[in-house]
Amino acid sequence: MDWLFFSEIGLAGLGSGGLYALTGLALVLIYKATRVVNMAIGEILMLGAYVFMGFSAGLALPIWASIILAILVTGLVGGVVERAIIRPMLGESAISIFMITIGLGSVLIGVVEIIWGANPQRLIEFMPKDPIFILDAYLSPKVGYAFLIAAIVVGLFLIIFRTWRGGVALRATAGDQAAAYSMGINVPKVFSSVWVLTSMIAAGAGILVGSIGGISPDMGVYGLSVLVVVIVGGLDSLLGALIAGILVGLIETYAGAYLGGEFKMLATFMLLVVVLVIRPYGLFGTHEIERL
Amino acid sequence: MRIGTVKESYIADAALFDTKVQRGWMFALLAGLLLLPFFTGQYASYLVCLVLINIVSTAGLNILTGFTGLVSLGQAAFMGVGAYTVALMEIKLGTPFLLNLLVAGGLAAVIGIVVGLPSLRVKGLYLAIATIAASVILHFVFANWTSVTGGVSGLSMPPASLFGFEFIQPDQVYWIIMPITVIMLFGAANLFRTRIGRAFIAIRDRDISAEVLGIRLLRYKLLSFAISSFYAGVAGGLWAYFFRVVTPESFPLTMSIFFLAAIIVGGMGSILGSVLGAVFMTMVPEVLKMMVGVLSPIWPDAVAVMSPVRIIVFGGLIIIFLIFEPDGLAEIWRNIRRFFHLWPFKT
Numbered sequence: 001m002d003w004l005f006f007s008e009i010g011l012a013g014l015g016s017g018g019l020y021a022l023t024g025l026a027l028v029l030i031y032k033a034t035r036v037v038n039m040a041i042g043e044i045l046m047l048g049a050y051v052f053m054g055f056s057a058g059l060a061l062p063i064w065a066s067i068i069l070a071i072l073v074t075g076l077v078g079g080v081v082e083r084a085i086i087r088p089m090l091g092e093s094a095i096s097i098f099m100i101t102i103g104l105g106s107v108l109i110g111v112v113e114i115i116w117g118a119n120p121q122r123l124i125e126f127m128p129k130d131p132i133f134i135l136d137a138y139l140s141p142k143v144g145y146a147f148l149i150a151a152i153v154v155g156l157f158l159i160i161f162r163t164w165r166g167g168v169a170l171r172a173t174a175g176d177q178a179a180a181y182s183m184g185i186n187v188p189k190v191f192s193s194v195w196v197l198t199s200m201i202a203a204g205a206g207i208l209v210g211s212i213g214g215i216s217p218d219m220g221v222y223g224l225s226v227l228v229v230v231i232v233g234g235l236d237s238l239l240g241a242l243i244a245g246i247l248v249g250l251i252e253t254y255a256g257a258y259l260g261g262e263f264k265m266l267a268t269f270m271l272l273v274v275v276l277v278i279r280p281y282g283l284f285g286t287h288e289i290e291r292l
Numbered sequence: 293m294r295i296g297t298v299k300e301s302y303i304a305d306a307a308l309f310d311t312k313v314q315r316g317w318m319f320a321l322l323a324g325l326l327l328l329p330f331f332t333g334q335y336a337s338y339l340v341c342l343v344l345i346n347i348v349s350t351a352g353l354n355i356l357t358g359f360t361g362l363v364s365l366g367q368a369a370f371m372g373v374g375a376y377t378v379a380l381m382e383i384k385l386g387t388p389f390l391l392n393l394l395v396a397g398g399l400a401a402v403i404g405i406v407v408g409l410p411s412l413r414v415k416g417l418y419l420a421i422a423t424i425a426a427s428v429i430l431h432f433v434f435a436n437w438t439s440v441t442g443g444v445s446g447l448s449m450p451p452a453s454l455f456g457f458e459f460i461q462p463d464q465v466y467w468i469i470m471p472i473t474v475i476m477l478f479g480a481a482n483l484f485r486t487r488i489g490r491a492f493i494a495i496r497d498r499d500i501s502a503e504v505l506g507i508r509l510l511r512y513k514l515l516s517f518a519i520s521s522f523y524a525g526v527a528g529g530l531w532a533y534f535f536r537v538v539t540p541e542s543f544p545l546t547m548s549i550f551f552l553a554a555i556i557v558g559g560m561g562s563i564l565g566s567v568l569g570a571v572f573m574t575m576v577p578e579v580l581k582m583m584v585g586v587l588s589p590i591w592p593d594a595v596a597v598m599s600p601v602r603i604i605v606f607g608g609l610i611i612i613f614l615i616f617e618p619d620g621l622a623e624i625w626r627n628i629r630r631f632f633h634l635w636p637f638k639t
Contacts, residue, residue, distance in 0.1 A: 037417050088615050094416050095363050099556055100614050102549055106607025113600035224424070231421050266432045269425040276422050280414040 007137045009257045010250065015143035017249020018150040023205045023222070024229040024241035025154055026198035031235045032174035033194040036086060036097050040105035041202055042223020048074040048203025049123065049210035049219065050112050056124045063126040071203045078199025082192050105220055113217050120216035127211060146208040153204060154242065161238075170194065174236070225252065225265075228272045234285020244283065247271070294633040306485055308478075325470055329463040337463040343574045344466075344473040345530045350554045351480045351566040352523020357552065358560035359484065360516040361496030362411055363420040366404075368547035369427035370521040372434055373400045374528025375538045376441055379449040382532075389452040389468065389533065396529035397522040403430075404521025411513045415499070427545055434540035446539030449532065459533065469530050476523060481563045483519070492516050496561070553606065557613045559620030568621040576609070577602050 023045060030038045038044075051073050055066035081104060089097050127146070132139040161167035172180040173190045181187045206215075209222060229248045233240025248268050255267035281287045294313075299305045309315045329337055353367045374396035381392045407426040411419055434441050441447065452459045452468055459465045483489040491512045494502040503509050532538050550573060558569020580602055587594040613620060 085611055085615060092614075092618070095357075095361075095420075096614050096618065098363070098417055098420065099552060100611055103553070103607040103610030103614070106549075107604050107611070108607075110600040110602075110604030110607065113603070114597060118599070227421060227424075231418065235417075262432065262436060265428050269428040272421070272425045273429075276410055276414060276418065276425075280410070280418060 004136055009253055011137055011139045012143055013250035013253030015147040016253060017246035018147035019205055019209055020226060020229045020249050021242045021245025022150040022154055023202060023226045024245045026201040027226055027230045028238055028241045030194055030198050033170055034191050039098060039101040041226060042220035043105040043108040044199050045202040045206035045222060046219040047108050047112060048206035049215045050116050052207045053123055067207060071200045074203035075196040075200040078195040079192055082195035109217050118217055120214055122214045123211045142212045146212060149208060225268055228268045231272055231282055232275045234282025236286055237284035240282055240284030308481055329466050334462055337466055341462050341466055341469050341534055343571050344469045345527050346570040346574050347567050348473050348476050349524050349527035350551050350570040351477060352520040353551045354555045354566040355480060356516050356520035358555050359496060360492040364423045365420055365548045366407055366423035366427045367524050367551045368543040369430040370400045370404055370524035371528030371531060372430060372543035373403050374525030375532035378529035378532040379447040379538045382449045393526050393529040397525040400525025401518040401522040404517040405514050408514050408517030412510045427548060431540055446537060448537045451536060452533045465534050468533060553610045557609055557620055559622030562622040565620050565622035572621060576605060
């Protein structure tokens with residue numbers, strides 16, 4: 001066994017796991033606050049990457065401005081989506097809302113294809129290019145910096161949720177909507193801001209993912225792996241999303257390296273099946289007890 | 293205005309078609325189906341066959357999702373199981389097509405039961421995602437079990453034959469597809485007049501209450517999975533006879549989403565809804581194609597825009613129906629009927 005190769009793969013897996021954790025965080029946030037599983041998260045991520053490409057390559061704006069603008073525009077789209085199609089569905093069954101986000105994903109793919117075409121494209125390189133060595137193991141600089149950025153963003157969000165007033169409002173809404181409402185928390189506003197916020201996170205993740213592997217309209221498949229991440233971690237657990245993100249990243253990369261590319265999806269979904277059989281509500285999810 | 297439909301017995305009340313007018317229309321429809329291939333060209337027959345196959349699969353998914361309340365994103369994968377079974381039996385054994393279709397349905401049902409096993413412990417979204425896992429795993433098997441499934445290049449199979457007559461052209465395969473579709477639709481409609489079907493509905497409405505009422509959840513949920521997958525398997529088998537090439541890419545996850553969209557647009561928990569939804573969702577891309585044909589002389593880019601517009605329309609229909617008409621086309625149809633029944637009075 002080649003330990004250097006093993007640890008290099010492990011580092012790469014950790015890197016992609018960081019991005020999974022970041023996107024998983026967005027998915028868990030939406031679920032916690034609004035009880036919606038956003039199947040369109042992969043497509044929102046793709047939209048963010050394309051908007052970034054539009055600003056940086058299309059309009060030739062500086063990279064930092066393009067990143068900020070892309071994140072803002074995607075956040076705006078998230079807000080509009082919440083207001084236009086998620087709000088009218090309040091109180092409908094979980095399955096209807098689930099399907100509506102699938103429909104949304106499909107619409108987003110079509111819009112991106114009309115504006116930017118269906119072919120895969122590359123983003124402008126903006127991350128440092130010097131190779132990173134951790135002990136002797138080589139790590140692709142893109143993956144390394146993406147992981148670093150993802151880790152910082154995740155850390156920032158966790159701190160914000162603990163301390164900032166809005167974060168407290170969000171956690172209160174997640175705990176009990178009716179109680180939060182009667183305590184004077186503006187629940188509709190929390191819903192909107194969660195959608196804006198998570199779309200912004202997804203856009204950031206999209207730019208990172210896109211700068212590693214290029215972008216294409218079917219990049220939304222990434223959302224499927226993220227779905228596995230949050231189910232494995234537990235839909236309503238932030239910690240679960242982080243740990244499962246790293247876990248899925250590692251398993252996927254190892255499967256891809258040792259068994260072949262076609263085993264990547266299989267390995268993650270096998271993990272999903274195993275977790276569903278052993279712990280149906282995810283590793284850290286709360287088991288809701290139903291009463292008549 | 294419809295009058296004089298008083299019912300004097302429970303049997304009359306539970307009848308599938310409760311008025312003479314309805315029975316008359318039904319016979320007209322069947323006669324129309326029998327005469328159809330004599331008046332249409334090959335392309336129209338092709339579309340009709342495609343619609344009928346989709347109707348079978350959609351009806352199956354509606355039994356599971358619309359009537360039992362279990363969401364599945366594995367319908368296309370179960371169709372794949374049926375299609376591969378039919379292709380293999382036709383190539384290796386050369387058995388009669390009816391037997392092949394039955395075995396295809398049966399095998400799909402068995403796999404459906406295995407996939408449905410988590411349904412007692414998890415429900416709703418968790419179950420939907422478990423079925424995604426099943427379809428990813430099945431797709432992997434189709435693509436990588438090369439010695440049996442032919443790998444990525446798939447299988448090509450001979451046409452169905454009966455007493456030496458080969459069903460090759462769409463208007464010939466129609467004679468296999470149409471009767472089976474009709475039988476399976478009647479089967480689905482009658483299912484909900486029996487204890488089993490009503491148990492499904494009780495589970496959908498509130499599964500814990502259903503259990504309290506004495507319905508064995510595991511048994512009935514698995515039965516629902518089995519019946520639904522049986523429909524998918526038969527639909528997949530028909531699909532195989534229709535196209536005669538089966539590859540792993542023939543049954544992608546988007547196809548499962550297509551069927552879910554069809555039952556939403558058509559109407560969840562309604563057999564009529566399955567039919568309307570499948571017809572509507574299959575025909576929308578064709579209508580778009582026709583519009584492109586009309587537009588392309590004036591607007592040369594129309595062909596390029598066609599594919600993304602189709603995706604947008606697909607997603608848009610799901611969203612619009614869920615927001616504005618959650619009961620789907622079946623409800624619109626019922627409203628129209630009610631209007632004419634009650635005319636000249638207001639509903």
